Amino acid sequence: MWTVVACLVPPLVLSVFIFGIQTLLITAVSVASCVAVEAATQKAMGRKITISDGSAVITGMLIAFVIPPGVSPLLPILGAVMAIAIGKHLLGGIGYNIFNPALLARAFLLATFPVAMTSAWLPPLSDMAIFSYLGTSIDAVATATPLAVLKTQGLGAFTEQFGAAANLYTNFFLGWRPGSIGETSGLLIVLGGLYLLYRGYITWHIPVSMLATIALLSWCFGGEVLFSGDPLLAVLSGGALLGAFFMATDYVTSPTNKTSQLIFGVGIGALTVLIRLKGGYPEGICYAILLMNPVSPVLDGFFKPKRFAPLQGGGK
Amino acid sequence: MTSLLTFPKGGVHPPASKGLTENLAIEVMATPDELEIILGQHIGAPCTPTVAPKDAVQEGQVIGEVTKGLGVPLHAPVAGTIKSFGMSGHPMRVSAPSITIQTNKEAAPVQYSRCDWQKLAKEELLAKVHGAGIIGIGGAGFPSHVKLSPPPDNPVDTLILNGAECEPYITADHRQMLERAQEIVEGALVILKILGITKCFIGIENNKPDAIKTMTEAAAAVSTPEHTVVVQPLQVKYPQGSEKQLIQAITGRKVPGFALPSAVGVVVHNVSTARAIYDAVVLSKPLYEKVMTISGKGIKRPANLLVKVGTKVSDIVEYLGGVTPELAKIVMGGPMMGFAVSSLDIPVTKTTSSVLFLAEDEIDTTPHSQCIRCGWCLEACPMGLEPKEVGLYVEAGRPQDTGQFGVFECFECGCCAYVCPAKRPLVQFVRLAKMKAKR
Numbered sequence: 001m002w003t004v005v006a007c008l009v010p011p012l013v014l015s016v017f018i019f020g021i022q023t024l025l026i027t028a029v030s031v032a033s034c035v036a037v038e039a040a041t042q043k044a045m046g047r048k049i050t051i052s053d054g055s056a057v058i059t060g061m062l063i064a065f066v067i068p069p070g071v072s073p074l075l076p077i078l079g080a081v082m083a084i085a086i087g088k089h090l091l092g093g094i095g096y097n098i099f100n101p102a103l104l105a106r107a108f109l110l111a112t113f114p115v116a117m118t119s120a121w122l123p124p125l126s127d128m129a130i131f132s133y134l135g136t137s138i139d140a141v142a143t144a145t146p147l148a149v150l151k152t153q154g155l156g157a158f159t160e161q162f163g164a165a166a167n168l169y170t171n172f173f174l175g176w177r178p179g180s181i182g183e184t185s186g187l188l189i190v191l192g193g194l195y196l197l198y199r200g201y202i203t204w205h206i207p208v209s210m211l212a213t214i215a216l217l218s219w220c221f222g223g224e225v226l227f228s229g230d231p232l233l234a235v236l237s238g239g240a241l242l243g244a245f246f247m248a249t250d251y252v253t254s255p256t257n258k259t260s261q262l263i264f265g266v267g268i269g270a271l272t273v274l275i276r277l278k279g280g281y282p283e284g285i286c287y288a289i290l291l292m293n294p295v296s297p298v299l300d301g302f303f304k305p306k307r308f309a310p311l312q313g314g315g316k
Numbered sequence: 317m318t319s320l321l322t323f324p325k326g327g328v329h330p331p332a333s334k335g336l337t338e339n340l341a342i343e344v345m346a347t348p349d350e351l352e353i354i355l356g357q358h359i360g361a362p363c364t365p366t367v368a369p370k371d372a373v374q375e376g377q378v379i380g381e382v383t384k385g386l387g388v389p390l391h392a393p394v395a396g397t398i399k400s401f402g403m404s405g406h407p408m409r410v411s412a413p414s415i416t417i418q419t420n421k422e423a424a425p426v427q428y429s430r431c432d433w434q435k436l437a438k439e440e441l442l443a444k445v446h447g448a449g450i451i452g453i454g455g456a457g458f459p460s461h462v463k464l465s466p467p468p469d470n471p472v473d474t475l476i477l478n479g480a481e482c483e484p485y486i487t488a489d490h491r492q493m494l495e496r497a498q499e500i501v502e503g504a505l506v507i508l509k510i511l512g513i514t515k516c517f518i519g520i521e522n523n524k525p526d527a528i529k530t531m532t533e534a535a536a537a538v539s540t541p542e543h544t545v546v547v548q549p550l551q552v553k554y555p556q557g558s559e560k561q562l563i564q565a566i567t568g569r570k571v572p573g574f575a576l577p578s579a580v581g582v583v584v585h586n587v588s589t590a591r592a593i594y595d596a597v598v599l600s601k602p603l604y605e606k607v608m609t610i611s612g613k614g615i616k617r618p619a620n621l622l623v624k625v626g627t628k629v630s631d632i633v634e635y636l637g638g639v640t641p642e643l644a645k646i647v648m649g650g651p652m653m654g655f656a657v658s659s660l661d662i663p664v665t666k667t668t669s670s671v672l673f674l675a676e677d678e679i680d681t682t683p684h685s686q687c688i689r690c691g692w693c694l695e696a697c698p699m700g701l702e703p704k705e706v707g708l709y710v711e712a713g714r715p716q717d718t719g720q721f722g723v724f725e726c727f728e729c730g731c732c733a734y735v736c737p738a739k740r741p742l743v744q745f746v747r748l749a750k751m752k753a754k755r
Contacts, residue, residue, distance in 0.1 A: 256691025
């Protein structure tokens, strides 16, 4: 667990330089409230307090990572209650939660504070002035995310605002674009994900199948005509990379069988592209993962490991 | 060197931890004053005593016979007097009926001499194996003469000697392969003659290069165009020494569920059993001694010991200078499959291959937590089972419904529990499930 926390620290540090010092404050509030809510819930339910296992810390960091950088630092407190008390412990505690707690919190905040959650996007800082957003009115500086611009204003406006070709990819890959606190830095997220892969904590099945599906379907249907979409942009936009390496791979809410994991990843990818292109929201990662989470046990019930020597009549 | 073979599915790489004893020659332990010989040493019905209290017995004399079902006779490990019949501690069954023998220290040890076994017929050889009380001393305790009489509808063509010794810490087979290579190989020839076959493989994990070298030389010395004995180096991966996995690694054949290896034309014996068969047939010496590894940071002087069957763990501890202050846990058998014991008042049986005295830093006492469904146990299980599901069902009070996950195919190797990040006692869950589930 603490390895995952360590892998989330570099994108957090970078977010300070992209969106300002308040990202640190939001994350700190989020982590502290998740740990506090976990301890309080477990005490109230008469269970053993397990805040030292690092799980609540990860949830706290991930909640902060998927909300806009311009929201009130009090917002994650509500998210923590939803994620930990309702999403995790009322469903049985660690191991028994059906939905990814951090994404459940995001969905809940999106429904309860729709304005903040869809408009408090900040343009990236260009001169390391990390304190410049403090004390300013968010409304004065708020901007729109690339996927939102692309969805509502079209490719022309998108190119005008974010540039094109190599320059665009570099900025997006390094993280210099509007977006949620921890989702923008493709490079650091991929490095963290590769480290988790190297240590054997996650396997390639979910991230690869999910990102490949997003790339393929975006290429097919993302453009004005068939097969003219931009697959690389689709992967670098929104929360695709963060979702693929740190959300969809959550042990508890993803399948255990490798075949199930591939289908799970393809399902998330397909739902993401469907929501991005046809749905009401510019980004679909959050809902795509939440929709696939409850499918995990169904997939695992269907795809069983190959038994070495099955006994006659001893079950399927 | 031929390429390294292994089994394809699952397995783990625990630290070998064999350094404490792998370079120590087998040492003969002084016979203690009293031995407790458990009557049920093998799989099958326990022996019925053929002696009475106060009887004088000679070393190697039969003291128990099987009256019904599967089994082999039991012999007195020492000359002495039958003191009493009673109950002894047992690592798995808590307690078991036993015979206590008072050692006669004056009696001279029996000398055994070679016989010309090549002249004997197959039936006579089998009778010697049975009469000497030979069982699978690698751990299972299956009577060897039964393995050597495969059903006629399953023709056997391959003998495999198991020298994998994949359990961490244990070096008893390793030392025997180094010190008794010729005897093991001659034992293999006896088995080949009994089975009427010509091909023997000796599987040894590649972390014992000295044993591979010694055994290869010994095997080459006896191999003829008619009888080939070949040492097959194996990849280091636990549980390489599991019968089904070893057969798959060496021959590529898969033993079906609930079937014996003879179903795929293979018979497997441990190298130490092959040596016991050498003793039984060539020297006419019954099985009443055992090479064991005593290891771990919790014992003053780790050793490979040749002990009499019936020697109590407490006597071994005394012989090796006592335990160290770091001692935290005592395990009979290997760290992966062995049983933790709470008493030293437990006698060694024919199948006890080690007693480990483990210090705090050699064990993990983290309390277990809820399953997080990481699926690592599914990857580790060499039998393709779902340990996590068994654990969840047992915890939910439904052990009777675990047949669907193949609990009866589980041989309790412990790979799942070894990899579990939540430290769940998955093997114990499976054992409980096996008691309640329907086949």
